[in-house]
Amino acid sequence: MSYLSQPPRPLTRRPPVESMTGAVRMPLHSVIRMVALASAVTLVLGSQAILDWALALPVHPASDLAVNAADQWHAWMGQVGLTRPAEAARSGFRQLQN
Amino acid sequence: MLFPTLNFGLFFLVVFSVAWALVGHHRLRLAFLTAASYLFYGFWDWRFCALLAASSLGNHLFGRLIFDSPDPQRRKTILTVAIVLNLGCLAVFKYFNFFLESLNELLILLGVGRDLPFLSVLLPVGISFFTFHGISYLVDLYRGTLDRPASALQMLLYISFFPQLVAGPIVRAAHFLPQLRRPVDPAEIPAIRAFLLILGGLFKKVVVANILATELVDPVFRDPQAFGAIDLMLAAYGYAVQIYCDFSAYTDIAIGVAALFGYRFPQNFNQPYRAVGLRDFWRRWHISLSSWLRDYLYISLGGQDRRTRNLMITMLLGGLWHGAAWTFVAWGLLHGAMLVVEHRAAQGRQPLAGWQRGAAVLVTFHLVCLTWILFRAPDLGLALDYLAGFARLSQASQVAQPMVLALLAGGIGAHFLPAGRLDWLERQVATLPRTAQAAALGAAIVLIDRLGPDGVAPFIYFRF
Numbered sequence: 001m002s003y004l005s006q007p008p009r010p011l012t013r014r015p016p017v018e019s020m021t022g023a024v025r026m027p028l029h030s031v032i033r034m035v036a037l038a039s040a041v042t043l044v045l046g047s048q049a050i051l052d053w054a055l056a057l058p059v060h061p062a063s064d065l066a067v068n069a070a071d072q073w074h075a076w077m078g079q080v081g082l083t084r085p086a087e088a089a090r091s092g093f094r095q096l097q098n
Numbered sequence: 099m100l101f102p103t104l105n106f107g108l109f110f111l112v113v114f115s116v117a118w119a120l121v122g123h124h125r126l127r128l129a130f131l132t133a134a135s136y137l138f139y140g141f142w143d144w145r146f147c148a149l150l151a152a153s154s155l156g157n158h159l160f161g162r163l164i165f166d167s168p169d170p171q172r173r174k175t176i177l178t179v180a181i182v183l184n185l186g187c188l189a190v191f192k193y194f195n196f197f198l199e200s201l202n203e204l205l206i207l208l209g210v211g212r213d214l215p216f217l218s219v220l221l222p223v224g225i226s227f228f229t230f231h232g233i234s235y236l237v238d239l240y241r242g243t244l245d246r247p248a249s250a251l252q253m254l255l256y257i258s259f260f261p262q263l264v265a266g267p268i269v270r271a272a273h274f275l276p277q278l279r280r281p282v283d284p285a286e287i288p289a290i291r292a293f294l295l296i297l298g299g300l301f302k303k304v305v306v307a308n309i310l311a312t313e314l315v316d317p318v319f320r321d322p323q324a325f326g327a328i329d330l331m332l333a334a335y336g337y338a339v340q341i342y343c344d345f346s347a348y349t350d351i352a353i354g355v356a357a358l359f360g361y362r363f364p365q366n367f368n369q370p371y372r373a374v375g376l377r378d379f380w381r382r383w384h385i386s387l388s389s390w391l392r393d394y395l396y397i398s399l400g401g402q403d404r405r406t407r408n409l410m411i412t413m414l415l416g417g418l419w420h421g422a423a424w425t426f427v428a429w430g431l432l433h434g435a436m437l438v439v440e441h442r443a444a445q446g447r448q449p450l451a452g453w454q455r456g457a458a459v460l461v462t463f464h465l466v467c468l469t470w471i472l473f474r475a476p477d478l479g480l481a482l483d484y485l486a487g488f489a490r491l492s493q494a495s496q497v498a499q500p501m502v503l504a505l506l507a508g509g510i511g512a513h514f515l516p517a518g519r520l521d522w523l524e525r526q527v528a529t530l531p532r533t534a535q536a537a538a539l540g541a542a543i544v545l546i547d548r549l550g551p552d553g554v555a556p557f558i559y560f561r562f
Contacts, residue, residue, distance in 0.1 A: 017365040017385070019295070019353045022521060023288030024528045028118055031289045031358070034536040039111060041540025049547050053104040085541075090548040097309070097501045 045086055047077040099141040100557070101351045102304050102547075109138065110355065113260075117359055124281045128251050131259065131359070138260040139223070146222040150258055153187065156180075157232040158253040161239050165247045177240045181233055188229045191222055196422030224264035226419055228257050230390060235271035237394055243272040252278045259361075261352040265345070265557055267366040267386035274361070282360030290535065291524050292357040297542050299350035302343035303557070304550035306505050310340040312551055314502050319474055322484040326493020330484060334467045336502070337474050339509030342370065344558045345384070371466070371513040374450055374458040376436050379466060391416050405441060410434040420473070425481060429472040436465060463510075 043050070047070075054070035057063040077083050099106050113134045120127040140147050160180035167173045235256065238244040248256060252275060262269055318325050318333035325333070349366040356363045366386050373379035380388045391412050399408040410431065417430015450458050475481035516522075527535060 017368070018362055019365045020288045020291060020357055020362050023291040023357075024524055025286040026289050028121070028284035028287060030532060031287050032118070034289060034293075034532060034539065035111070035114065037533065037536035038540035038543070041537050042107075042543050045541060046544040046547060049104065049544065086544050086548045089545055093549045097313075097499070 044077060044082055047074040047083055048086060050074070099138055101348065101355075102300050102550075105141075109134075114358060118284065121282065121284050125251065127282075128255050128278060132251065132255045135255065135258040135260040135263060139258060139263055142223045142264075143220065149187075149191075149222055149225075150228060151254065153184070153228055153232055154254045154257040155250065156183065157235055157257070158248065158250050161235055161247045161253070164236065164239050173240060177236055180236050184229050184232050184236075188225060191225055193418075193422045200424075227262070227264065227266050227268060230268050230387075231257050231271070233394065234268070234390065235275075238270065238272045244275060248275050248278070259356070261355040261359075262363065265348045265352075266384075267349045267352065267363055268390050269363055269386070270390075273364060277361050284360070287360065288357050290527050291520065292354040293539055294520060294524060294527065295350040295354035295357075297539070297546070299347040299354065300543065300546045301347075302350070303347035304546050306509055307340045307344040307347065308551050310336045310343075310502065310505055310509075313499060314497050315340050315474070318497060319476075319480075319484070322480065322487050325487065325496060326490040327488045328493070328495045329497050330487045330490075332495070332498060332502070332506070334471055335506055335510070337470050338371065338463075338467045339506055341470065341473075341558055342367070343509060348557045349386075369513040369515075369517070371463050371510060372459055373462050373466075374455055375444075375462055376433065376440050376465065377444075379462055380433075380437075387416070387419075406438050409437050409441070413437065424478050425472050425475055428478065428481075429469050432469050432472065 051067075051070040051074045054063070054066045057066055074083065099109060113131070117127055117131055117134075120130055136147050136150070139150060157180065160176060160183075163176045164173050164180075167176060235244070235248070235253070239247060248271070255278060256269075256271060256274055257263075259269075259274075314336040315333050318329055319337070322330060322333075346367040349363075353363045353366070364386060366384060368382040368385065370379055370382040373382050395415065396408055396412040399411060401408060411434075413430045413434030414427065415430070417426045417428070417433070420426045420429070471484050472478075472481050475484060527538075530538070
């Protein structure tokens, strides 16, 4: 390790490139509102993914509750037609794949 | 806990809410983020949390000893001991059986085979990354790049912070610790760019990398002798796109998530397949690792004073860092050799222009693809079978599906988009009402989830 015999010196020739330079900033309350609304949209449009997740949980009484709730939620979303956009996108993409 | 899963989504929502609720309590916030990071790590195997804590606290202790010691000779000794211990830990968990196996094979070849004591150890996820973080801390402190040591809490969080814990980017102590010392600013969150990086990362991983892996790369690499030259070439291109989309996805998501907590990570990829040479490639690919190797290893070995030797050692160790296998050794040595040749060829030459630049991009891309075959193959024998298969020119393609070809073209073509594309997209999104931005974010997450294959494969770099 020849560097041990050298006097201490700064190592970095080029500083790391910052990923967030020039990015638009927003205050926390706006970010929280954005996260909350995006989560709600995900909950509504992604009921199939939530059901898939619940079905993959390990067997446990709490998991049964989660599965029942997710199943019920998915059924409600299906009744009002909110599962259709995601499923249409999925089947369209699968057709393209095949 | 993988990023593109609902488990991580729920984990993120809870940690994000509590971390920002604690914004006025700096130390408590750091303690909470540390606990959350250990929980995140414990999802893989809670036993390795003790190793992570021992690594962090051990490096913290050595850092204090280095900083407090007025004697330069003593500082050197402490640094050497600390680096040896860090690398020793990595060697035991990652390389012990590999070296023993190789020694065993050599002894059998020499006719003196012995039953060597193999260890049954699991590879702790992310050990290569947190070892490099620890060494970065010690060397930065020794060199004076860090003006003072971290507190135990800061050190625990620096090593374990969950977005970068298991697959980087390798965030230097001198870059991250100053951020942990000051309170985060809740008025200045770069949320739009963070969400764009996260969405882009999810798309690259869930859709592009996963489809290319299942439809093209995995079948061909499993049995290359069953495929002709066209499929082998497509799978090599496919792996180039897959590994880029997989790894850059992880780091994009990590950078985006960290930004939502108020921390900045460095850029880790910069359109690597538009590089005009191998040196340029390494300035664009896994930047945090290549610059770590350059600054902490290559320069420490003497840099360009003995360029050939130092490049070969650096790239050999860089290859070995990726995994305990001869394929990674060969991959590192091949890159080292090509870098040496390129350095020599470039001496006294004018910079490339016009068609020469285009040709250089094409040649560099194909050289990189060639080395990816070694990187992806499970052993050298299969890699050689793969390369030999390029002679089977007449065999028709079995894997050239339109979707696969479109993803390949898109994955490579995206490297030639203008450099400021993210800034431009961010500005466009920023003009939309906040409600529309949030609704689009939620809808995009659902859409990406539905487009990908069922299930999520682990990220490739988790193995390293």
